[in-house]
Structure formats: C-alpha cells, structure tokens
Amino acid sequence: MTGAVKKLISVCGAVVLTFGVTFAGSFSHTTVFADADNYYASITATGGNELLGQLHDLITTTHTYYTSYDDCKNPEYVKRTDPGPNGQLMEFYAQAELSATWEFGASGTWNREHVWCKSLSNNLWNKTNSGCGSDLLHIRPTESSLNSGRDNDRYGNVSGGTEIWYVNKSGVKVALGGYEKGTVFEPIDTVKGDVARIVMYVYTHYNTYKNIYGTTNGSGSASFFGTLNFTKIIAATSESAAIETLLEWHNSDPVDGLELARNEAAQDIQGNRNPFVDHPEYAEAIWGDNSSGSGGEDSHIEAFRAAVEGIVTEGSLAQRLASLKRALNAMLPITGSEKDLVSQEITALYEAIHDYNMYVASCNRESESANKAALESLGGLLN
Amino acid sequence: MNKVNLIHMKKLILALSAFCAALFTFTACAGPNLDHLNDMLDLDYSKIVLTVKDIFFEDLPLSDSNEEVSLTSVYEITYSGDVANVHYLVERFAQIDGILADESLATHEMLEGEAMIKDGLVITKPDDDVWVPIQIAGGLNFKSQYFDNIDLGDMYFTADVKNPRAFMGSELYCTDMKVSAGFIDSFINMSITYRAQSGNNVEILYEFTL
Structure with a gap:
C-alpha cells in the first residue's frame, strides 16, 4: 500500500x-x-x-x-x-x-x-x-x-x-x-x-x-x-x-x-x-544535536554509563586499570541530584575498584614475602 | 713369614681396605666441603646490593603485551661502623583511590626510603609499611647436604637447592630453587632463583663489595 x-x-x-x-x-x-x-x-x-x-x-x-x-x-x-x-x-x-x-x-x-x-x-x-x-x-x-x-x-x-x-x-x-x-x-x-x-x-x-x-x-x-x-x-x-x-x-x-x-x-x-x-x-x-535546556547533561551521564559498561574485570592489569580510570573520569562531571540517576552504575564502579584493589594487594603481599625472605637470608650481615 | 702370620697380614689388609672404602664412600656422599663459602659470608663487606624480582605467572596475563609483568625491589646496604644503612626502592602495584581520577595513576608505584639497623634493631625508618628485617637469627648457610648437583670451582659454585629453608635461613616455601655464586677471596655476586608457592618466579641477585 x-x-x-x-x-x-x-x-x-x-x-x-x-x-x-x-x-x-x-x-x-x-x-x-x-x-x-x-x-x-x-x-x-x-x-x-x-x-x-x-x-x-x-x-x-x-x-x-x-x-x-x-x-x-x-x-x-x-x-x-x-x-x-x-x-x-x-x-x-x-x-x-x-x-x-x-x-x-x-x-x-x-x-x-x-x-x-x-x-x-x-x-x-x-x-x-x-x-x-x-x-x-x-x-x-x-x-x-x-x-x-x-x-x-x-x-x-x-x-x-x-x-x-x-x-x-x-x-x-x-x-x-x-x-x-x-x-x-x-x-x-x-x-x-x-x-x-x-x-x-x-x-x-x-x-x-x-x-x-x-x-x-x-x-x-x-x-x-x-x-x-x-x-x-x-x-x-x-x-x-x-x-x-x-x-x-x-x-x-x-x-x-x-x-x-x-x-x-x-x-x-x-x-x-x-x-x-x-x-x-x-x-x-x-x-537532537541542538537540543536546548539541560540536554547537555544527558551526554555526560550517557558517557559515564558507557564507561561503566566498558569496565574490564579480568585479564590484563593495564587494561583493567585503564577502564577504571575512564569510568572515574567520566563520573567527575556528574554532580548533585544527577548521581541519583546513576546510582547503580556508581555502585558497580566502586565494586570493580574494590575487586581490583584486592587483587593487586594480594600480588603485593606475594612480592613482600619474596623481599622478606631475601633480606632474612642476609642474616648476620645485617645484625 | 710363616703361614699364620701371612693369614693375619691378609686379614689386616682386607680390613684396612674395607675401612678405606667406607671412608671414601662416606666422604663422597657428604659432598664437598663448603666451609670457605660460609667464611666469605662473615667478611666485612662495605656494600651489598640486594635485588629481588617477582615475576608473575604466565597463565594469568597481567599485561596486554607479551612482556613479563614483574615487581622489582632493590635494597642497598652500606655500613657506618656498627650501623647498617638500608636504602630501599620497593616496587608495588598501585591501588586506586576512588576519590581521585588521577591522570598519572599507573599500574605500578615506588616506595623509597632509608632505614638504619643496629644490633638487629631498626633505629630509624620512614613512616611507611615497607618491611625491613630486625633480629635476624639465621641467614645463608652453605652445607653440602642442602644441595644436589653441586658444581664447585675455584671461583664459582652452582647447585640445585633441595632444602631451601635451611639454605636461606628463612621460612620460605618454594620449589625449583637454584643457586649460583661467583667469588675470589670474597663473594662477588650470587643469584638465587625459585618458584614460589603462588606460582610466581622469583629472582634474587646479591652484589657484594668489600
């Protein structure tokens, strides 16, 4: 028709x-x-x-x-x-x-x-x-x-x-x-x-x-x-x-x-x-491109949501850190009542940061164990 | 010589031979004498540089390239009379402070400081959480029974370490430990490598200066 x-x-x-x-x-x-x-x-x-x-x-x-x-x-x-x-x-x-x-x-x-x-x-x-x-x-x-x-x-x-x-x-x-x-x-x-x-x-x-x-x-x-x-x-x-x-x-x-x-x-x-x-x-x-009023705020909220969605949670340490930095930076322009709009995303971001910090902390403990064993091997050379 | 005396002579020779064989066997199982290496540990070195490199296992790719990911810490020990000065540069993975999105945030960070140790006690140290040793009772100990496949020369020693805790003098759980050392009248350098319980590979390098 x-x-x-x-x-x-x-x-x-x-x-x-x-x-x-x-x-x-x-x-x-x-x-x-x-x-x-x-x-x-x-x-x-x-x-x-x-x-x-x-x-x-x-x-x-x-x-x-x-x-x-x-x-x-x-x-x-x-x-x-x-x-x-x-x-x-x-x-x-x-x-x-x-x-x-x-x-x-x-x-x-x-x-x-x-x-x-x-x-x-x-x-x-x-x-x-x-x-x-x-x-x-x-x-x-x-x-x-x-x-x-x-x-x-x-x-x-x-x-x-x-x-x-x-x-x-x-x-x-x-x-x-x-x-x-x-x-x-x-x-x-x-x-x-x-x-x-x-x-x-x-x-x-x-x-x-x-x-x-x-x-x-x-x-x-x-x-x-x-x-x-x-x-x-x-x-x-x-x-x-x-x-x-x-x-x-x-x-x-x-x-x-x-x-x-x-x-x-x-x-x-x-x-x-x-x-x-x-x-x-x-x-x-x-x-639209020329949306008036407070339409500009929508773009940084969407950018933050996209950044949180893009967080890498396993594998390359550098990639994980880079994705978390992007999300943290994307969160900076969001202030006041706007944070209520992205409360779930903020929670997800801080949970991902916590997991990353726990992981690197465990790696640091392993390294410290090796350092301690090496220093202890010097024995009387340090006493 | 009468027949009786000849029999006694033969018995004596046999006994003596057996004793020598036993003595030789015992000596061979005990391994070479390494006391001179322990003596070199007691020398007054003016400086010891200790480098510890912890290489994270390959099956967990921490890097998005083929380069290994590691943490390397360096301790430079010098002496002022009876005080040991330990200058340290300790590398760690950086944690994220969720408040700041610092552009300079990197995967690694360095902690640098200097501690002074006297009579096994830390008398000064920066306010950080870097561990420095106090009251060390043990230390490296070269005994043949701690090693396999010993290769000892006039200026080198290499071996597989079968008793790492006794050799290192520390509570260390690991596998595949190997040691190699270069020396003349004193140690020049020493390398110890092993695989930690977590699967990481660790390389320790000692550099001695008299």
Whole structure:
C-alpha cells in the first residue's frame, strides 16, 4: 500500500473521530475526545532533560487506566488504535488491512506485537505483560508470521536482508513487512517513523522518573518502571548512535493519520497520548544535536554509563586499570541530584575498584614475602 | 713369614681396605666441603646490593603485551661502623583511590626510603609499611647436604637447592630453587632463583663489595 493511500485512509479515520463516533466497547471510564493542545498545557520546557522529565510526568499521570493484555486483543480496541480502510485493522509492519477477528494468533491472522520486545525490556514486561507489556500505545497488531519473522530482533538499518512478509491463511505473500539480517530488523520506510515514535514513547514513559528527570511515575505500579536504554532495542553500540537512528527514522517518516487516530483512541481508553506523535519537534528538542535546556547533561551521564559498561574485570592489569580510570573520569562531571540517576552504575564502579584493589594487594603481599625472605637470608650481615 | 702370620697380614689388609672404602664412600656422599663459602659470608663487606624480582605467572596475563609483568625491589646496604644503612626502592602495584581520577595513576608505584639497623634493631625508618628485617637469627648457610648437583670451582659454585629453608635461613616455601655464586677471596655476586608457592618466579641477585 502506498504512502498516499495510507494517508487518505488516515484522514478519513480522523474525520470519523472528529464527528464524535463512539464505540460501545467494554470499558467503564468516561469517553472524552481529545483536545490535543490542552493535553500539553502543562509542558513549559523547550527541550533537553527538562522537557523529557515534564513529558514523563504528563504521560504517566494521565495514564489512568492500564489496559490488560486481553484488552490488547479486543477487536473493538484495535480497530480504533489501528483502523483499516474497510473497518478491520491495519497490520502494523506491512500497513495492509487484516481481519480484526481474534483467531488466537494463527498464521495469516493477527497477534500482539511488542514493538519493544519483552526479552529486551530489562525484565520490566517480559514475564507479566503488564504495564508497558499491554499499553495500547505500545502493542501493535501484526500478522503472526511477520511477528515471528521479526522475532526479538533489535531495530536497525540492514542491507541485503531477508524479506519478511505478511502472509494470508493460505501462506500467500500479501505485503512486505520489513527486512531481517542476523538479529536486526528493518521495517519498511513508511513504518520507520511509527516504530521510532513508539520506542521514544516507551523510553519516556517506562523509565523510572529518577532516570528520566521527572518527579513521579503517576499511578502506575512501581514494578512497571525501571531502567531502559535505547541500545536495548536499537542495534547500535552506543546510546548516541541509537538516538541517531531513531531521529533519522522519525524525520524520514513523518507522523500520519493512523498515528493521530491511535493517540485519540488511546487517550479515550487509557488516558494518555504519545507526545512524539502530537509534537514531533519534541524528539529533536530532547535528543537532537541542538537540543536546548539541560540536554547537555544527558551526554555526560550517557558517557559515564558507557564507561561503566566498558569496565574490564579480568585479564590484563593495564587494561583493567585503564577502564577504571575512564569510568572515574567520566563520573567527575556528574554532580548533585544527577548521581541519583546513576546510582547503580556508581555502585558497580566502586565494586570493580574494590575487586581490583584486592587483587593487586594480594600480588603485593606475594612480592613482600619474596623481599622478606631475601633480606632474612642476609642474616648476620645485617645484625 | 710363616703361614699364620701371612693369614693375619691378609686379614689386616682386607680390613684396612674395607675401612678405606667406607671412608671414601662416606666422604663422597657428604659432598664437598663448603666451609670457605660460609667464611666469605662473615667478611666485612662495605656494600651489598640486594635485588629481588617477582615475576608473575604466565597463565594469568597481567599485561596486554607479551612482556613479563614483574615487581622489582632493590635494597642497598652500606655500613657506618656498627650501623647498617638500608636504602630501599620497593616496587608495588598501585591501588586506586576512588576519590581521585588521577591522570598519572599507573599500574605500578615506588616506595623509597632509608632505614638504619643496629644490633638487629631498626633505629630509624620512614613512616611507611615497607618491611625491613630486625633480629635476624639465621641467614645463608652453605652445607653440602642442602644441595644436589653441586658444581664447585675455584671461583664459582652452582647447585640445585633441595632444602631451601635451611639454605636461606628463612621460612620460605618454594620449589625449583637454584643457586649460583661467583667469588675470589670474597663473594662477588650470587643469584638465587625459585618458584614460589603462588606460582610466581622469583629472582634474587646479591652484589657484594668489600
């Protein structure tokens, strides 16, 4: 399906929602349609960590209803968050319509795709599918074979990858969903931005407020929140390289009507929205080269985290010492409340220093034993 | 000479031969006399330089190159009357002070100082934790029964040490100890090598100056 057709469908969808068509879905909360501008009225920051923290607080405090994993297979929900042109659903990766009837994820039918894989969630949603594992702004309907083809690959740009297709119940290819090479999956061009904005949403929402410069996790259970790094889901060797890929995809595939419709449906059902859909400029303001506000601080925190991750714990003494020096130097610019954001890394660094010191102390004791024996052998020459 | 006297003569010769054979055998098992080496240890040297090199075992690569990683300490002992001055340069692996990320932090550090020893007691020493000996009762002791494969010449001695603790006069547990020494009327140098219990190789070099 071409991008133009996709946009036509999304426009029609947006028109339907504007006229206030409601669904008799199985939810009890009040149906309120979105006034996107009012939703962001509390956002005063213009960029950097300050904006990131305010967005975290906003989307967690307005997330008043945490949908269940069963909610995510409700056809009435998914036809609103991912509306197809003929009243069914739009398959996420291939952007082709698929029956919304739940058929238990058989091949040629849809199942629930974790855009940010469970196994890469730092144990936040890999066991219970709760919190982010059942967030309607995260979980997307995908054709089962295509879902299996993507598996738990990280996202990234590949060349010469294997084509992964949405197939029908007869196994016939319907639409291309992406490319896989090794453990990296590259969506088609018209989905890259969608993926990037969902990843940014997950990162901003489900990092604990201490990591994300916010002040609260809202009403969500504490178990929903933890530490997430972009390198967990984007194939890159550093956070900055992962961000580069995300911004590239975000800018190359602009927000479309499907995403806007999803935001409307999500706010109606669960209370919050994806800010990077409503305000795509937020992405650059937070993570771009010219990010304003306190965004510069993020770079030295990321540098410290990378340095701690790079600590060598065995083998060459010189390499071990060099890696510890790098981490100590990377910690120097981190002051005050920022240390709360990297408390785990600081603990890991001091534990590694302790182990190194214990090791060299044992070597020094051995050397001292040899020195002592040699001096004692002089005997009367020293008396 | 009558027949009886001849028999007595033969018995005497046999007994004497047996005694000589036994004496020779005993002497051969006891090894060469090394008393002159011990005498050289009692000479008044004006200076002794002791270098101890501890080479860490190869199966634990402490270096990212093929170079060996070692700690070398040097003790220079001179004498002022009955006082022994011990100038030391002790090498250690440096520990990390977590507060400072000093650019100059290296894997090794050197401790230098001078201690004065009189009558086996340390009378002055810098305030560091470098060990210096006090009240040494033993010391090197050359006895043949402590060695195997002795090769003794007019100016050299080499051997495998089979009783390191007795030879060194210290509580040392090790294997594969070897000694070689050069001398004329006094020791010129001596080298002792061994493998420590931890697996490290240790090389001790003594340089004597009369």
